[in-house]
Amino acid sequence: MKKNPFSLHVNMDDFIPATAEEKEYMVQMRPSTTFFKDGVKRLLKNKVATVSFVLIVLITLTSIFLPMLWPYGYDQQLGQVWGRPMDPSYNNLAPFEYGTTEQARIAAGESIFPHIFGTDSQGRDYFIRVVYGARISLGVGFFASIIVLIIGMTVGSIAGYIGGKVDIIIMRIVDIIYSLPDTLMVILLASVMKVSLGALIEGTVLAKLGSNMISLFVVFALLYWVSMSRLIRGQILSLREQEYVLASKAAGAKSGWVIKKHLIPNCISVVIISTALQIPNAIFTESYLSFLGLGVNAPMPSLGSLASDALNGISSYPHRLVIPAVVISLIVLSLNLFGDGLRDAFDPKLKN
Amino acid sequence: MNSKTLLYILKRIFLAALTVWIVITITFFVTRAVPGGPFLGEKALSAEAEAALNAKYGLDKPVFEQYTTYLSDILFRFDFGPSLKDRGRDVVDIITNGMKVSIKLGVCAAAIATVVGVVLGAVAALRRNKLVDKIIMVVTTAFVSMPSFIMGTLLLLLFAQVLKWVPANGATAGGLIMPVITLALYPAAYITRLTRSSMLDVLGQDYIRTARAKGVSPVKVIFGHALKNSLIPVITYLGPMLAYIVTGSLVVEQIFAVPGIGRDFVNSITNRDYPLIMGTTIVLATLIVVMNLVSDIMYKVVDPRITLE
Numbered sequence: 008m009k010k011n012p013f014s015l016h017v018n019m020d021d022f023i024p025a026t027a028e029e030k031e032y033m034v035q036m037r038p039s040t041t042f043f044k045d046g047v048k049r050l051l052k053n054k055v056a057t058v059s060f061v062l063i064v065l066i067t068l069t070s071i072f073l074p075m076l077w078p079y080g081y082d083q084q085l086g087q088v089w090g091r092p093m094d095p096s097y098n099n100l101a102p103f104e105y106g107t108t109e110q111a112r113i114a115a116g117e118s119i120f121p122h123i124f125g126t127d128s129q130g131r132d133y134f135i136r137v138v139y140g141a142r143i144s145l146g147v148g149f150f151a152s153i154i155v156l157i158i159g160m161t162v163g164s165i166a167g168y169i170g171g172k173v174d175i176i177i178m179r180i181v182d183i184i185y186s187l188p189d190t191l192m193v194i195l196l197a198s199v200m201k202v203s204l205g206a207l208i209e210g211t212v213l214a215k216l217g218s219n220m221i222s223l224f225v226v227f228a229l230l231y232w233v234s235m236s237r238l239i240r241g242q243i244l245s246l247r248e249q250e251y252v253l254a255s256k257a258a259g260a261k262s263g264w265v266i267k268k269h270l271i272p273n274c275i276s277v278v279i280i281s282t283a284l285q286i287p288n289a290i291f292t293e294s295y296l297s298f299l300g301l302g303v304n305a306p307m308p309s310l311g312s313l314a315s316d317a318l319n320g321i322s323s324y325p326h327r328l329v330i331p332a333v334v335i336s337l338i339v340l341s342l343n344l345f346g347d348g349l350r351d352a353f354d355p356k357l358k359n
Numbered sequence: 360m361n362s363k364t365l366l367y368i369l370k371r372i373f374l375a376a377l378t379v380w381i382v383i384t385i386t387f388f389v390t391r392a393v394p395g396g397p398f399l400g401e402k403a404l405s406a407e408a409e410a411a412l413n414a415k416y417g418l419d420k421p422v423f424e425q426y427t428t429y430l431s432d433i434l435f436r437f438d439f440g441p442s443l444k445d446r447g448r449d450v451v452d453i454i455t456n457g458m459k460v461s462i463k464l465g466v467c468a469a470a471i472a473t474v475v476g477v478v479l480g481a482v483a484a485l486r487r488n489k490l491v492d493k494i495i496m497v498v499t500t501a502f503v504s505m506p507s508f509i510m511g512t513l514l515l516l517l518f519a520q521v522l523k524w525v526p527a528n529g530a531t532a533g534g535l536i537m538p539v540i541t542l543a544l545y546p547a548a549y550i551t552r553l554t555r556s557s558m559l560d561v562l563g564q565d566y567i568r569t570a571r572a573k574g575v576s577p578v579k580v581i582f583g584h585a586l587k588n589s590l591i592p593v594i595t596y597l598g599p600m601l602a603y604i605v606t607g608s609l610v611v612e613q614i615f616a617v618p619g620i621g622r623d624f625v626n627s628i629t630n631r632d633y634p635l636i637m638g639t640t641i642v643l644a645t646l647i648v649v650m651n652l653v654s655d656i657m658y659k660v661v662d663p664r665i666t667l668e
Contacts, residue, residue: 182374192385199392329516
């Protein structure tokens with residue numbers, strides 16, 4: 008029968024039940040993905056961020072494990088042997104050179120572990136000092152960010168969730184701390200605290216860290232939490248007004264449930280991203296203070312203090328300046344790029 | 360200017376004054392908390408000498424009275440007291456001497472950074488995704504994540520030690536070239552990125568298309584319409600830029616031995632010269648707060664569309 012295109016007759020062929028094969032074809036055979044998996048997939052597609060991440064992991068692992076294997080200590084003066092006068096031939100060695108006693112041992116057929124970056128003016132192996140410096144810088148960056156995260160999150164969520172007068176008072180304090188010139192305050196606090204803290208922490212576990220390091224953490228805890236708390240307050244304020252929170256409340260949810268099921272999961276990506284971006288900031292500040300002589304206590308090295316020490320011998324030993332400079336730029340750059348990638352992958356809304 | 364804008368400006372001025380007062384207060388009490396007192400330094404003194412010094416500097420009075428005296432000295436007589444290490448010199452004297460050099464340095468750096476940043480940013484935006492744009496973006500990314508002291512030391516190494524083009528000492532003639540370039544690099548890179556993104560945003564606006572459709576010459580569209588409007592975000596950056604230049608000058612002056620206020624500040628910290636630490640902190644902090652205030656107000660006045668809180 009020839010079909011009339013204008014006919015209103017229903018073509019009964021369209022209503023034949025689908026065969027099993029046809030049904031199979033329509034089913035999407037993809038495992039359901041979670042928000043986290045989806046984000047990781049997007050992150051892995053971003054080549055710059057992936058390379059940065061690999062670099063960070065490599066530097067971190069090196070700085071943690073290499074000192075255990077290395078034959079020289081970061082504060083070991085190689086020219087100094089117990090009961091003998093100081094051997095000055097170990098000071099200021101160029102890369103892959105050896106001190107006199109080492110040369111004698113090499114001549115005798117012994118194999119000596121090379122000083123890859125040479126030694127510094129006090130005869131300390133420079134490579135291990137750079138590795139240690141990277142460890143200190145990364146450690147300070149990581150723990151300072153954790154401190155900032157904890158304080159900022161607590162204050163921000165209290166201000167955002169309780170609201171009212173508490174919110175107004177907290178936000179005024181935040182405004183004032185925010186408008187303080189932070190670097191100047193940091194320098195002032197660090198310079199004074201390293202004097203007054205020294206006596207306070209003597210004999211405790213904290214003394215091992217050194218007064219300068221503690222004052223660094225205190226300064227971070229005092230000044231840098233404000234932007235984090237602002238961010239979290241803003242997040243909570245906007246999330247609180249969302250329809251799904253209203254729906255959940257209307258359905259009888261208690262506030263504990265709302266916080267656990269709606270507020271925290273929706274905040275968490277912002278929190279993680281801004282913490283990740285806080286780390287390079289903290290490293291930056293630490294190296295800056297170390298460069299000014301307010302960072303870690305000697306003989307402990309940090310990348311900033313290594314660069315600062317190298318400034319005196321810049322014409323004779325330029326490599327001592329270039330090496331920590333390159334390492335610190337690499338760390339800060341890769342952390343920044345990774346943080347940006349993390350932001351793009353997990354919270355595209357944040358990108359402006 | 361309507362009353363709402365005026366109210367906003369007054370509010371900002373009040374907040375700035377409050378901030379300066381808090382800075383002074385923190386500085387005062389923090390330096391008073393140092394063991395041994397701020398005017399005594401490290402060496403152990405005999406009891407009589409300490410008492411005499413305390414009396415001379417008014418340290419035997421109650422802390423609150425010392426505080427009010429210090430505050431009124433600063434506000435009404437512009438007096439920060441004598442320097443500890445530099446005997447016979449007033450803190451104000453040291454600061455004004457340092458400021459002469461530092462202001463020259465800072466203003467040059469800010470001017471270069473703004474001009475270079477705006478030009479490069481506009482070029483990058485107009486040549487979007489071309490080779491020029493890509494090169495500019497890669498270079499600025501590198502500069503933005505390099506700490507100023509690293510940049511300074513590497514430039515010093517390259518131009519003063521290896522190439523010997525410029526003197527390494529900032530106190531000599533031509534010695535300010537390197538510090539200015541070092542200080543300008545980061546803000547220039549930042550302004551480039553800022554101008555580029557805001558220019559791209561403006562170039563996509565309807566009024567640009569309208570202007571082009573009307574037959575306005577491309578030069579006029581770029582300079583009269585696009586560039587002018589994309590400079591608004593740059594204005595907001597002026598305050599933070601000055602803050603960066605002030606803190607950057609602390610290390611840059613140290614690296615290049617420029618006799619400016621930044622070097623005085625750093626030296627005062629290593630010398631534990633507390634009156635000088637207090638004086639420089641207060642002066643620099645006030646400078647930063649005032650510049651932030653000015654750039655904030657300018658931002659609101661230049662672009663009336665911006666809603667006031």
